[in-house]
Amino acid sequence: MNFPIHPPIGERVRRKETLRFVTGTGRFVDDLLPPGTLHVSFVRSTCAHARIKAIDVEAARAMPGVRAVFTGKDIAQHVKPLRVGGSSVLRPVKLYPLAVDKVRYFGEPLAVVVADNRYLAEDAVDTVAVDYERLPVVVDPETAMEPGAPAVHEDAGSNIVYKYHFATDGIDKVFQDAEVVIKERIRSHRITACPIEPRAYLAHYNKDEDSLTMWSATANPHSLKGRIADVLSFPEGKIRVIAPDVGGSFGLKIQTYQEELLLPYISRELGLPIKWCETRVEHMRNGRHGRDQIHYIEIALKKDGTMLGIKDKIIADMGSTYTVDHSIMAAALYMTGVYQIQNYAVDAFGVSTNKTTHGSLRGIGKADASYVLERLVDIVARELKLDPIDIRLRNFIPADAFPYRNATGALYDSGQYHLAMKRTAEMVGYDRLRKEQTELRKKGVYRGIGVALVMEPTSSSRIHATGGYASCRLRIDPSGAATVFSSMGEQGQGHETTLAQIVASQTGIPFDKITVIHGDTLPTPYGFGTGSSRSSVVLMPSAWVAGKLMRDKLLGIAARQLGVAPEKLEIGDGKVFAKENQEQSVAVMEIIRTAYGAIHLLPENMEPGLEVTGYFINPNINYTPDDKGRMNTFSSYPYAAVIAVVDVDVETGMIKIVKYTTVHDCGNMINPQIVDTQQQGSIMQGIGAALYEELRYDDDGQLLSSTLMDYRLPSAEEVPELALEHIITPNPFTPLGAKGAGETGMLGPPPALCNAVEDALSPLGVKVRETPLTPDRVLDLIEKAQAKSAHA
Amino acid sequence: MPKTISLTVNGKAYSGEVEPRTLLAHFLRDSLRLTGTHLGCVVGRCGACTILWNGTPVKSCMIFAVQAAGDEIVTVEGLAQDKRLHPLQEAFWKNDAVECGYCTPGMLMSAYGLLSKSSKPTEEQIKKAISGNLCRCTGYGNIVAAIKDAAVNFTK
Numbered sequence: 001m002n003f004p005i006h007p008p009i010g011e012r013v014r015r016k017e018t019l020r021f022v023t024g025t026g027r028f029v030d031d032l033l034p035p036g037t038l039h040v041s042f043v044r045s046t047c048a049h050a051r052i053k054a055i056d057v058e059a060a061r062a063m064p065g066v067r068a069v070f071t072g073k074d075i076a077q078h079v080k081p082l083r084v085g086g087s088s089v090l091r092p093v094k095l096y097p098l099a100v101d102k103v104r105y106f107g108e109p110l111a112v113v114v115a116d117n118r119y120l121a122e123d124a125v126d127t128v129a130v131d132y133e134r135l136p137v138v139v140d141p142e143t144a145m146e147p148g149a150p151a152v153h154e155d156a157g158s159n160i161v162y163k164y165h166f167a168t169d170g171i172d173k174v175f176q177d178a179e180v181v182i183k184e185r186i187r188s189h190r191i192t193a194c195p196i197e198p199r200a201y202l203a204h205y206n207k208d209e210d211s212l213t214m215w216s217a218t219a220n221p222h223s224l225k226g227r228i229a230d231v232l233s234f235p236e237g238k239i240r241v242i243a244p245d246v247g248g249s250f251g252l253k254i255q256t257y258q259e260e261l262l263l264p265y266i267s268r269e270l271g272l273p274i275k276w277c278e279t280r281v282e283h284m285r286n287g288r289h290g291r292d293q294i295h296y297i298e299i300a301l302k303k304d305g306t307m308l309g310i311k312d313k314i315i316a317d318m319g320s321t322y323t324v325d326h327s328i329m330a331a332a333l334y335m336t337g338v339y340q341i342q343n344y345a346v347d348a349f350g351v352s353t354n355k356t357t358h359g360s361l362r363g364i365g366k367a368d369a370s371y372v373l374e375r376l377v378d379i380v381a382r383e384l385k386l387d388p389i390d391i392r393l394r395n396f397i398p399a400d401a402f403p404y405r406n407a408t409g410a411l412y413d414s415g416q417y418h419l420a421m422k423r424t425a426e427m428v429g430y431d432r433l434r435k436e437q438t439e440l441r442k443k444g445v446y447r448g449i450g451v452a453l454v455m456e457p458t459s460s461s462r463i464h465a466t467g468g469y470a471s472c473r474l475r476i477d478p479s480g481a482a483t484v485f486s487s488m489g490e491q492g493q494g495h496e497t498t499l500a501q502i503v504a505s506q507t508g509i510p511f512d513k514i515t516v517i518h519g520d521t522l523p524t525p526y527g528f529g530t531g532s533s534r535s536s537v538v539l540m541p542s543a544w545v546a547g548k549l550m551r552d553k554l555l556g557i558a559a560r561q562l563g564v565a566p567e568k569l570e571i572g573d574g575k576v577f578a579k580e581n582q583e584q585s586v587a588v589m590e591i592i593r594t595a596y597g598a599i600h601l602l603p604e605n606m607e608p609g610l611e612v613t614g615y616f617i618n619p620n621i622n623y624t625p626d627d628k629g630r631m632n633t634f635s636s637y638p639y640a641a642v643i644a645v646v647d648v649d650v651e652t653g654m655i656k657i658v659k660y661t662t663v664h665d666c667g668n669m670i671n672p673q674i675v676d677t678q679q680q681g682s683i684m685q686g687i688g689a690a691l692y693e694e695l696r697y698d699d700d701g702q703l704l705s706s707t708l709m710d711y712r713l714p715s716a717e718e719v720p721e722l723a724l725e726h727i728i729t730p731n732p733f734t735p736l737g738a739k740g741a742g743e744t745g746m747l748g749p750p751p752a753l754c755n756a757v758e759d760a761l762s763p764l765g766v767k768v769r770e771t772p773l774t775p776d777r778v779l780d781l782i783e784k785a786q787a788k789s790a791h792a
Numbered sequence: 793m794p795k796t797i798s799l800t801v802n803g804k805a806y807s808g809e810v811e812p813r814t815l816l817a818h819f820l821r822d823s824l825r826l827t828g829t830h831l832g833c834v835v836g837r838c839g840a841c842t843i844l845w846n847g848t849p850v851k852s853c854m855i856f857a858v859q860a861a862g863d864e865i866v867t868v869e870g871l872a873q874d875k876r877l878h879p880l881q882e883a884f885w886k887n888d889a890v891e892c893g894y895c896t897p898g899m900l901m902s903a904y905g906l907l908s909k910s911s912k913p914t915e916e917q918i919k920k921a922i923s924g925n926l927c928r929c930t931g932y933g934n935i936v937a938a939i940k941d942a943a944v945n946f947t948k
Contacts (some may be wrong), residue, residue, distance in 0.1 A: 014886070015885075015888065017893070018885045018893070019885065020893070021892075021893025021897075022868075022881040022885055022890060022896060023868070023869070023872055024827070024828020024867065024871075025828065025869075026828075028827075028830070028894065030821075030831065031821075031827035119813065195894070196830075196832045196838055196894045196895045196927065197830070197892070245894075246892065247892045247894025248928050248929055250928070280832065280833035280835065280838070491892055492891035492929045493891070673888050674888070676888075677930055677931075678929070680930060680931030680932075680933045681891065681930045681931040682931070684931035684932065685928065685931075707833075707837070708833050708838060709835075709837060713926050713928065715919075715924075715932075716918075716922045716923050716936060717923045719919070719932050719936075
């Protein structure tokens, strides 16, 4: 397929939005302070599971500067509970902005103080007394599944709240007949996105207009608007949600939060602007958590390493009040990964526990799937004494098999896995590395080489949940400048630049004269949140479609004026000209003036003005399962091959990443600079997940890692030597040939680094099954392996 | 009881009333409305609120406004002169060292502090100087490159 990649599409154009960020003139929610703004602070549960017997707020009401105090009971009869989504939902539950009868996790909001400033609000929160009747706490998801376990939601009848089953015909026979079957229990640990800007909301109900404006650090303004309308029973047309500059999301800000629904309610009650900016401790305790799946996975193979089938049982810890099942489905549909395996069975369970709500996080579900599978493949290679690259090359889906339908019906758009893996091996000098490793081992250096090829289904399209499309409205003003109204907001992705690149390429309007408006529900067309890497898959094509409609209109007007057929015209240098005779031309400004002011010169039946809306719908989606349960809910499948080299200090447990090499394929790139930067950040986030970051709970359900001191994000000092290359296999299903680009980077480090550490410590017989690989854990693994070998 | 303080911010004299417990970060943002200084953790770990206090980078969430009375503060808003970008700002832009922009002001101020003391810092020195500034978007590589780049044209 030929892709219309004309400059500035494909160029490393400097980002428009960067200018305001380097000058400190970005505008985040916390930067806004309308006159009369009141501030809130929350009373949060100090128990993970308890009945609320009484809340005494009288002292708080009497504190200086306090304007109001609300408890869950105060508001429950005035608001509707939030709806729960997902196709595998078994038991919907009621979620209110503040806990009503009981608290289900440590830190759950149960009352709120409104005061003149944040200091006074916090002072008053300290005076609120809550009388709890403690209930048994369930933290471990496997325990939560057992009959008789403490019920997180009594009315749900069980802690198993989501369930999904899929199996291909004859799967058991495949396993019975297999020469080799290997079983493992592998867990992806609980982490969080931790954007540097915490959540922040400002709600302003205008009494005179009976309208509500909500400024939110959200990645999903249109959906939020609908939810506020629903929960408050307030007309959606009178609500405007504005996501101004948003300081990172990584999935976390795409979901709707209790506090986000409460502030509009308070503002409507008090008739004043109400603001809340989360503290980091609140962020760790209440922002959505991610990962945390246990997989009991088994694989059937031939002795030569040919993979025949996979069976998996997934237990996903959804925390207390689940709202989506993407994590379960995105893992369950992709456990065969990048391999030619058509025999597959899965039973997946989403389990409720007394932890913070589980939700979106860069690579949701798919990161768990690729981690577990790429670990399994390495374990198999070690068992069968095969090279980890050879076993992968033997089983990869070949390039000529695309578009490839996997066992669950997912349709992979394109890929060159063999090429990516081989190129990565070539970049690192794989054979030489192995020789060096042998030499270093003799000197007592524990060097490890970890291989992985991770694949990331992107642009999810789930019924009533994520939508499978995006839209852009495009206007050329009478002045000749263009404005793009994007259906998706941005949180660092650079849409103001990339959308302008696309429109400039299509219409010939100079890049500098194109403004992108996003995140504001009033002027922008409806769309779903910035997540699942869908910007490049559906949003950019929708701008391309809008640009094409606009281009056709400009050419149509010129055609009538020049007496030349539109297909024989070209746009360039501010003119529309005949391809065969460039002298025959009309200025773009003249066309614009005609469209607005000389409409008697427009072609017959053409509407005046220059305003169009472009939609792009995810192609090849099967929203509903066929008779065998097969479906495809993602539309593009980028991937990355990775080889990580590490040295492990067996005295201290410290891991040094010697080099991290990766070859990434996200198809055509609209701005390769933006892709590279995002890829580097994504990889660092994955390194954090693999080595440093973990949300740990004790048996009472208290979160032990609730500050940045004990939840350690990687800093500049942890950045290893990175080698990053791209291969380009265009996505044949989108007009620009692009796939998702934001998440694949994060998927690589967990399997690649764990494989590398296990490889490094293989002389000691160390098995890596628990993560993150902090020094303590590494030492513990070494100790366990040594104790085992001493017994043997 | 509120106290009256006077201080210089970005070369301009200010005086105002503050509660003794008001953090410098909140004073700059809420009273002076210099909102370029961001807050990400308010416990001194993320570095988004880094400013220069008498020439030294500090996290403005870790000091009270009253402690800065009579002192000289520079925030990100004070970097560009006469509407011309400072070489550090230019280098951050050129090297694509920014995504969401939330950590950027603090990152710039830490880098400014480094370059005003050391004209040719090594990569290790740069990484150390910004190790108290967390960025979740870029993976730091372009930020380090930008600071190295800016060192060439750096002027106070």
